[in-house]
Amino acid sequence: MSEPDSAFARALAWLRQTWNQAPPTLKQRWPWFIAGGAVLGFLVVIATRSSTPEGEGGQGPTATQAEGRAGSAGEGDPGEPGSAPVQPPLDPKATVADAGAPLSPNVKLTFRTFPPRRATVHWGNKRLGFIDRGKPLVIERVRDSGPLDVVVRSPGYLTVHARAYTFNDAIVDVKITPVEKKDTIYGYQQPLADAGAPELFPIAP
Amino acid sequence: MFAEGERQERWLSAEAATAAGYTIIDLNDEWTPFLFEELADPAGRPLPNRYRRVFIGLANDELDGDGQPLEPGGKNYLEVYGIFPSLSVIRDRFLLDEKRTCAVPDDQAAMLAQKSISYVAPPAAKRNAAKQKKAFAELEKARIAANVDTLAALATAQPKQAAKLKEYERWAADQAAIAAAERRLICEGFLPEPEVSAKKKGPLKHEPLMQDEAMRLALRSFQQKHMIYDGHSFRPRTLEALAKPTLENDHAALVRAFRERVIAAADVLEDGSTETKKGPVMYTSASGEKVPLRNLAEEYTKAALEQLGLDTVDGALAFFKRHDDAEFKHLRAGVKLGPRPEYYAPHMELSIVVDRGDVWYDPWFDDQDRWRYPSRSRYPSLTLYVEYRGEKFPLTRWRTTIGGWRAEQAANGYEYYKYKGSDTGPRVIRKIVSGPVWIAPESTPIRSLVKSKKVEGRWQNVVNYDELGPGYLSAYGVVAGYFVIPGQGDAPDVDRGIRAHGSSNYLSIYSDTGYSHGCHRLPNHLAIRLYDFLLQHRHMIVKGDSPMEFSRQFLSGDQVYDMRIPSRGFEFELDPPISVSVLEGTVRGTLKEPVEGFVPKPGKRYPPPPPAELEGETTASGAAAVDKGAP
Numbered sequence: 001m002s003e004p005d006s007a008f009a010r011a012l013a014w015l016r017q018t019w020n021q022a023p024p025t026l027k028q029r030w031p032w033f034i035a036g037g038a039v040l041g042f043l044v045v046i047a048t049r050s051s052t053p054e055g056e057g058g059q060g061p062t063a064t065q066a067e068g069r070a071g072s073a074g075e076g077d078p079g080e081p082g083s084a085p086v087q088p089p090l091d092p093k094a095t096v097a098d099a100g101a102p103l104s105p106n107v108k109l110t111f112r113t114f115p116p117r118r119a120t121v122h123w124g125n126k127r128l129g130f131i132d133r134g135k136p137l138v139i140e141r142v143r144d145s146g147p148l149d150v151v152v153r154s155p156g157y158l159t160v161h162a163r164a165y166t167f168n169d170a171i172v173d174v175k176i177t178p179v180e181k182k183d184t185i186y187g188y189q190q191p192l193a194d195a196g197a198p199e200l201f202p203i204a205p
Numbered sequence: 206m207f208a209e210g211e212r213q214e215r216w217l218s219a220e221a222a223t224a225a226g227y228t229i230i231d232l233n234d235e236w237t238p239f240l241f242e243e244l245a246d247p248a249g250r251p252l253p254n255r256y257r258r259v260f261i262g263l264a265n266d267e268l269d270g271d272g273q274p275l276e277p278g279g280k281n282y283l284e285v286y287g288i289f290p291s292l293s294v295i296r297d298r299f300l301l302d303e304k305r306t307c308a309v310p311d312d313q314a315a316m317l318a319q320k321s322i323s324y325v326a327p328p329a330a331k332r333n334a335a336k337q338k339k340a341f342a343e344l345e346k347a348r349i350a351a352n353v354d355t356l357a358a359l360a361t362a363q364p365k366q367a368a369k370l371k372e373y374e375r376w377a378a379d380q381a382a383i384a385a386a387e388r389r390l391i392c393e394g395f396l397p398e399p400e401v402s403a404k405k406k407g408p409l410k411h412e413p414l415m416q417d418e419a420m421r422l423a424l425r426s427f428q429q430k431h432m433i434y435d436g437h438s439f440r441p442r443t444l445e446a447l448a449k450p451t452l453e454n455d456h457a458a459l460v461r462a463f464r465e466r467v468i469a470a471a472d473v474l475e476d477g478s479t480e481t482k483k484g485p486v487m488y489t490s491a492s493g494e495k496v497p498l499r500n501l502a503e504e505y506t507k508a509a510l511e512q513l514g515l516d517t518v519d520g521a522l523a524f525f526k527r528h529d530d531a532e533f534k535h536l537r538a539g540v541k542l543g544p545r546p547e548y549y550a551p552h553m554e555l556s557i558v559v560d561r562g563d564v565w566y567d568p569w570f571d572d573q574d575r576w577r578y579p580s581r582s583r584y585p586s587l588t589l590y591v592e593y594r595g596e597k598f599p600l601t602r603w604r605t606t607i608g609g610w611r612a613e614q615a616a617n618g619y620e621y622y623k624y625k626g627s628d629t630g631p632r633v634i635r636k637i638v639s640g641p642v643w644i645a646p647e648s649t650p651i652r653s654l655v656k657s658k659k660v661e662g663r664w665q666n667v668v669n670y671d672e673l674g675p676g677y678l679s680a681y682g683v684v685a686g687y688f689v690i691p692g693q694g695d696a697p698d699v700d701r702g703i704r705a706h707g708s709s710n711y712l713s714i715y716s717d718t719g720y721s722h723g724c725h726r727l728p729n730h731l732a733i734r735l736y737d738f739l740l741q742h743r744h745m746i747v748k749g750d751s752p753m754e755f756s757r758q759f760l761s762g763d764q765v766y767d768m769r770i771p772s773r774g775f776e777f778e779l780d781p782p783i784s785v786s787v788l789e790g791t792v793r794g795t796l797k798e799p800v801e802g803f804v805p806k807p808g809k810r811y812p813p814p815p816p817a818e819l820e821g822e823t824t825a826s827g828a829a830a831v832d833k834g835a836p
Contacts, residue, residue: 124661144258146273149660149667160758161667162767167255174767175758187651187760189618190812 682707
């Protein structure tokens with residue numbers, strides 16, 4: 001007998017022995033166990049898919065690639081607070097028109113906050129939706145239909161006014177700053193030392 | 206495609222028209238200057254220009270400056286900003302105004318009787334009205350007592366009443382002209398009917414005969430519709446246009462819009478701006494004769510208008526009745542224009558000279574904080590020269606700007622004054638950008654970077670992208686040429702942040718006290734003409750959209766604004782570059798060198814210590830980081 005045949009014979013012998021030692025319940029109701037295993041496996045696959053960002057809104061391949069590029073730029077796990085850079089760069093590829101390929105009529109805009117926090121995104125009177133930890137807000141707009149000026153609000157953080165362009169699929173990473181750290185943002189006006197006494201500098205020339 | 210000769214329209218193919226010596230004028234509603242045309246790379250792949258769609262939408266009253274749909278019935282009056290209405294828009298004006306002249310003879314006379322009307326704020330105007338009514342009552346009383354028939358007779362009989370009567374008559378004439386102007390503005394839809402206005406609240410409520418905010422806005426729209434570069438009050442050109450029948454003004458708008466298309470079709474620039482009191486510039490022809498420089502813009506426009514029968518109001522109205530809106534989706538016209546001058550060639554020896562004119566380095570206020578605007582007798586100019594057979598002569602000479610004292614924001618969040626100069630010496634323009642974006646340096650006052658905008662039914666604050674671009678209101682206008690010091694050998698060019706660019710701030714170009722942050726501004730339509738011409742008559746490379754990744758946050762109030770710029774604009778490269786010379790001009794005043802650093806604003810309190818320079822900030826001589834130039 002050849003070697004493969006010997007292995008096959010050994011495997012059959014092992015299965016026969018295992019079946020003989022199995023509990024009587026399993027022997028009687030084995031179809032139910034197989035069906036239950038299949039359902040459990042299906043649920044595990046669904047749960048795994050829905051926990052990834054690209055599950056939100058059912059983005060196509062372009063959005064998935066954009067996520068991958070942004071992630072590879074060193075952003076770390078979006079679910080881990082503090083692992084994100086202070087000012088994530090825009091992805092230039094997300095904004096370059098692909099002149100050679102036929103363009104889809106719509107673009108996908110992905111809104112995220114850094115650090116990842118729950119936030120609402122408003123466009124004028126309209127609430128576009130929520131950003132949640134690890135779950136960006138993804139919306140579709142007609143390509144080249146003009147920009148979206150949105151307001152991003154997160155409890156405990158300063159409100160941010162941001163813009164999303166519709167030339168291409170784009171990821172809008174919005175840096176949010178705790179209210180108590182507003183003095184770290186450019187444009188913060190330091191208070192006058194003494195509000196009462198005039199402290200004029202002489203004119204230089 | 207159709208061609209017309211001697212006012213007879215006939216249809217021809219483009220090839221046949223060109224072969225027969227016609228110049229083809231594009232009457233299409235989707236016409237743009239060359240800078241915004243659909244272009245392709247050498248492999249034939251399209252190079253999309255992000256601003257093209259917006260440019261066309263603005264010209265057709267379809268989109269706003271952000272490229273979003275205009276509100277129903279909304280109008281873009283953007284000629285002063287370099288975007289002329291499409292022929293369909295002008296056609297609609299003709300057909301509407303055929304039914305309404307908005308010109309009443311008595312009103313026309315009342316407005317033309319006044320050269321201009323001084324601005325008087327509403328409270329003062331009300332006090333003056335009460336005073337003049339009282340004066341009139343006193344004059345009438347005196348007239349009856351003197352037993353004369355008219356007030357003029359009273360003034361003759363009692364000379365001491367003459368001054369009072371003269372003042373009253375001047376006021377009454379102003380009031381008559383304002384009332385006439387109100388009726389005109391209501392007729393054209395710039396002011397609401399009095400009963401509607403009475404129900405309004407806030408700044409848009411107009412009180413009869415008052416030069417209030419509603420009137421100012423109405424005048425501004427009227428001026429913009431008719432391309433009148435004036436302050437928003439009753440200035441001479443404004444009154445003159447208000448007195449004209451609407452169709453006459455429509456015809457003037459047609460001529461202006463048509464002129465830009467003729468200039469683009471013929472690839473010419475000469476507009477008579479180099480003429481002096483002595484007449485046109487003369488140059489030497491190949492045969493050795495002295496030949497006057499022609500005003501090709503006017504010559505060709507006039508010829509084209511005449512051949513198409515558009516040179517009169519009636520002719521234009523008939524033309525628009527013959528051709529409906531649908532035809533302006535594809536219509537082009539062939540016209541016969543005289544040959545261009547002999548100095549024209551595919552690659553012309555062109556150069557630019559910027560003369561700074563009178564230059565003042567002194568601050569605009571003295572040590573007592575009193576304002577003292579410097580007076581200039583010579584204003585800055587930008588001149589395009591051509592060299593032909595060893596002779597250099599100017600084709601155009603336009604007013605422009607140089608830098609001056611400007612408000613700048615320091616790192617401590619406070620605004621100071623700083624001298625923003627225009628540096629001098631030899632430069633080149635290698636890069637031309639259509640739909641350019643200006644990246645505001647951190648020294649830009651925050652107040653200018655936020656604006657209020659109606660978004661999806663709600664007013665909200667947004668980053669003022671109007672100022673950044675791309676757009677007609679951008680600090681760089683709709684097109685910019687980048688001045689650089691050419692690198693020697695393998696060294697890169699040195700960019701000190703100075704550009705010659707279009708600008709929506711036309712008053713800064715034409716007013717006595719107008720200055721820039723160092724750049725040389727041109728009205729947008731002239732900047733378009735200039736750079737279109739350079740690109741058509743110099744060897745150049747179409748580079749296409751120039752993507753970038755730029756974002757910056759800033760604080761205004763207690764809210765954060767996230768500034769994002771995805772593109773620098775659409776780039777062209779001149780190869781070889783065009784030479785530019787910026788002349789020193791005449792330095793006047795006490796200071797002979799620009800002041801470095803921040804200077805506190807008069808009367809304003811500041812925290813110590815004095816602030817340091819900011820990243821990306823231009824120096825007094827105009828130096829700046831790349832792409833953060835000084836508009």
